[in-house]
Amino acid sequence: MQTPSTRSLHLSEWQKNYFDITSGTCTPSQKADAYRAQILRIQYAWANSEVSQDCATKLFRKYADKYSAIIDSDNVETGLNNYAENILTMAKCQQTDSSQWQSGLTINNVFKLNSVQEMMQAGRKFKDSLLAPADASLEIHKGVDTFGFSKPKSNCTEQTISIPEKPMSLIQPQNSQLSIMTKTTGDFPTSSVPLDELPSAKFHVAPLFGNVKMTGDTTKANTVALNVSSNQSFFHSGHGNPRKKKAFYDSGSNGTEALSDPTLNKTLDNAEASGHRDENSLSSFKTAKEQLWIDQQKKNHQSQRAPSLSYGGVKKSLGAGRSRGIFGKFVPPLAKQDSRDEKGGMQCKPQRAVPTEPAHPVDERLKNLEPRMIELIMNEIMDHGPPVNWEDIAGVEFAKTTIKEIVVWPMLRPDIFTGLRGPPKGILLFGPPGTGKTLIGKCIASQSGATFFSISASSLTSKWVGEGEKMVRALFAVARCQQPAVIFIDEIDSLLSQRGDGEHESSRRIKTEFLVQLDGATTSSEERILVVGATNRPQEIDEAARRRLVKRLYIPLPEPSARKQIVKNLMAKEHFRLSEEEISLIVKQSDGFSGADMTQLCREASLGPIRSLQTIDITTVTPDQVRPIAFVDFENAFRTVRPSVSLKDLELYENWNKTFGCGK
Numbered sequence: 001m002q003t004p005s006t007r008s009l010h011l012s013e014w015q016k017n018y019f020d021i022t023s024g025t026c027t028p029s030q031k032a033d034a035y036r037a038q039i040l041r042i043q044y045a046w047a048n049s050e051v052s053q054d055c056a057t058k059l060f061r062k063y064a065d066k067y068s069a070i071i072d073s074d075n076v077e078t079g080l081n082n083y084a085e086n087i088l089t090m091a092k093c094q095q096t097d098s099s100q101w102q103s104g105l106t107i108n109n110v111f112k113l114n115s116v117q118e119m120m121q122a123g124r125k126f127k128d129s130l131l132a133p134a135d136a137s138l139e140i141h142k143g144v145d146t147f148g149f150s151k152p153k154s155n156c157t158e159q160t161i162s163i164p165e166k167p168m169s170l171i172q173p174q175n176s177q178l179s180i181m182t183k184t185t186g187d188f189p190t191s192s193v194p195l196d197e198l199p200s201a202k203f204h205v206a207p208l209f210g211n212v213k214m215t216g217d218t219t220k221a222n223t224v225a226l227n228v229s230s231n232q233s234f235f236h237s238g239h240g241n242p243r244k245k246k247a248f249y250d251s252g253s254n255g256t257e258a259l260s261d262p263t264l265n266k267t268l269d270n271a272e273a274s275g276h277r278d279e280n281s282l283s284s285f286k287t288a289k290e291q292l293w294i295d296q297q298k299k300n301h302q303s304q305r306a307p308s309l310s311y312g313g314v315k316k317s318l319g320a321g322r323s324r325g326i327f328g329k330f331v332p333p334l335a336k337q338d339s340r341d342e343k344g345g346m347q348c349k350p351q352r353a354v355p356t357e358p359a360h361p362v363d364e365r366l367k368n369l370e371p372r373m374i375e376l377i378m379n380e381i382m383d384h385g386p387p388v389n390w391e392d393i394a395g396v397e398f399a400k401t402t403i404k405e406i407v408v409w410p411m412l413r414p415d416i417f418t419g420l421r422g423p424p425k426g427i428l429l430f431g432p433p434g435t436g437k438t439l440i441g442k443c444i445a446s447q448s449g450a451t452f453f454s455i456s457a458s459s460l461t462s463k464w465v466g467e468g469e470k471m472v473r474a475l476f477a478v479a480r481c482q483q484p485a486v487i488f489i490d491e492i493d494s495l496l497s498q499r500g501d502g503e504h505e506s507s508r509r510i511k512t513e514f515l516v517q518l519d520g521a522t523t524s525s526e527e528r529i530l531v532v533g534a535t536n537r538p539q540e541i542d543e544a545a546r547r548r549l550v551k552r553l554y555i556p557l558p559e560p561s562a563r564k565q566i567v568k569n570l571m572a573k574e575h576f577r578l579s580e581e582e583i584s585l586i587v588k589q590s591d592g593f594s595g596a597d598m599t600q601l602c603r604e605a606s607l608g609p610i611r612s613l614q615t616i617d618i619t620t621v622t623p624d625q626v627r628p629i630a631f632v633d634f635e636n637a638f639r640t641v642r643p644s645v646s647l648k649d650l651e652l653y654e655n656w657n658k659t660f661g662c663g664k
């Protein structure tokens with residue numbers, strides 16, 4: 001080490017410091033103290049003209065570098081840049097004690113303190129008598145911003161934090177360490193962002209756990225404390241990355257602006273993406289808050305980037321899920337040329353999941369409707385279940401083929417299916433309960449890429465008593481805005497039941513409105529709205545309505561092959577041991593079961609292995625202790641699961657199908 005040979009530098013002290021620094025036994029904080037002491041001595045000597053400027057500059061640089069290396073290093077053994085973590089933890093705990101807690105000492109308060117004022121004045125005076133801007137000391141200042149440093153002490157003790165007004169190189173020795181007596185739970189190395197560069201407009205003190213978002217700018221060394229009260233406040237010196245520092249301070253009085261600085265965000269994003277942070281950053285360390293901020297950014301970006309690709313991924317709403325006023329951001333119908341999935345089906349309007357500015361503020365067709373109704377339709381009626389594929393529906397081959405032919409293809413290729421080939425506007429799926437009518441309805445929507453409105457007719461008549469017809473009108477209006485659209489009306493019999501003397505006035509009005517709307521949809525060839533009704537009481541449907549639902553498809557009980565497919569499909573997701581013969585036996589034994597009954601049978605059988613664990617405590621059992629589902633479980637299940645459709649009912653369906661059905 002180069003030792004300046006001057007009178008004022010006490011050789012013994014210098015040597016002692018040198019020994020401390022090089023001994024390898026002293027702690028990082030002792031080393032940092034020693035380096036700081038060396039720096040002060042150099043400054044002192046230079047200020048008294050005891051060393052040449054060149055010499056002081058060289059020494060200053062050397063020790064400043066070493067000093068920075070220690071305080072900026074987040075290595076627990078060799079660095080000091082791990083204080084913030086403890087502080088954050090402690091401050092977090094404190095906040096839990098009282099979430100109302102606020103630091104009483106703001107940055108403005110700090111500046112009002114006498115000691116700080118004195119220091120600032122001294123600094124100013126001294127500055128005038130000092131070097132021209134081109135001087136070496138300014139170089140030094142660039143290299144090292146941070147000089148004030150106080151040794152960590154035990155929690156909640158009185159201690160000193162030095163706040164130099166100017167870089168120490170510019171401060172007279174006697175003023176170089178003005179103290180503020182503070183009560184703090186820990187200590188940071190203090191940053192010496194020149195205070196004249198930090199009027200309140202640029203000097204941001206963020207409540208540590210307040211609402212202010214954290215910037216990614218906070219390498220720990222730079223998350224420096226004016227943490228004088230209880231670590232609830234800090235500011236950024238931006239020591240590590242000048243670009244980031246600029247972004248932060250340029251943001252004016254509000255540091256949060258810097259957080260939304262796109263360049264800053266971009267920088268962070270890039271750093272994340274490349275797996276490392278900007279090289280200008282002092283270390284790859286991220287404070288907890290910084291990490292949180294980055295995580296949140298990531299999340300936001302992901303949710304913004306990831307469109308809902310599936311039919312059911314999100315509500316295919318006009319934006320109902322978003323916080324907006326009614327009509328606030330209505331999203332008009334969009335062409336869906338590109339939304340075909342790899343299976344050849346269409347995924348429903350993924351683009352609608354992403355908030356977009358509407359082309360028109362309000363669709364003309366919705367203007368006369370009650371906003372509340374539209375909101376209701378968007379929230380409750382537009383369906384958002386998981387996508388359904390044709391393979392998910394076992395059996396009913398004729399119905400599936402017919403639907404593909406007359407519904408899905410025309411929706412996919414309206415240019416070919418014109419004129420006589422034009423699709424029907426109304427379909428009726430009828431058959432015993434639990435045979436997959438609703439499933440088919442969902443599949444139509446999934447595969448055709450249409451917006452799917454699913455409503456139970458009984459809810460129209462009961463839920464919105466007195467307003468059912470308005471709902472029907474609103475439903476069709478919204479569907480028109482969301483073409484192509486499928487309006488699926490489950491239990492349509494309760495909406496379109498035959499008119500009779502005892503009929504309630506409101507149901508009559510609803511029915512009339514529905515028929516009017518259906519007519520409108522039927523007569524307008526440009527509208528691509530399909531009404532699919534499902535019922536298990538087709539005989540109750542009004543003849544006027546029946547006529548409008550031109551394609552009436554019978555959805556019968558599943559055939560043996562379909563039952564087999566249902567069992568296999570469901571078992572494929574489970575741990576089971578069933579031979580082909582056993583499956584055939586199950587299929588044989590389940591004659592007369594509907595699809596829903598088959599599902600129930602499999603569910604019941606799947607509980608068999610659990611029930612056989614009688615001796616084992618269910619809370620401690622491991623999944624591998626549960627045996628596979630076996631034939632015996634199905635045998636037991638058959639004792640409790642019975643077919644839900646009676647033979648008499650079946651006869652009714654068969655007869656109605658022969659009379660009104662469109663099947664073969």
Ligand SMILES: Nc1ncnc2c1ncn2[C@@H]1O[C@H](COP(=O)(O)OP(=O)(O)OP(=O)(O)O)[C@@H](O)[C@H]1O
Nearest residue numbers: 392393394433434435436437438439536595596599
């Ligand atoms: N053909 C089928 N293939 C596969 N699963 C089926 C089939 N039919 C019914 N299911 C099962 O039964 C459940 C009920 O089916 P769904 O709700 O479609 O019946 P539905 O005909 O609409 O009955 P309901 O007339 O009572 O409304 C489905 O979720 C599915 O698990």
Ligand SMILES: [Mg+2]
Nearest residue numbers: 437438490534
């Ligand atoms: Mg149903």
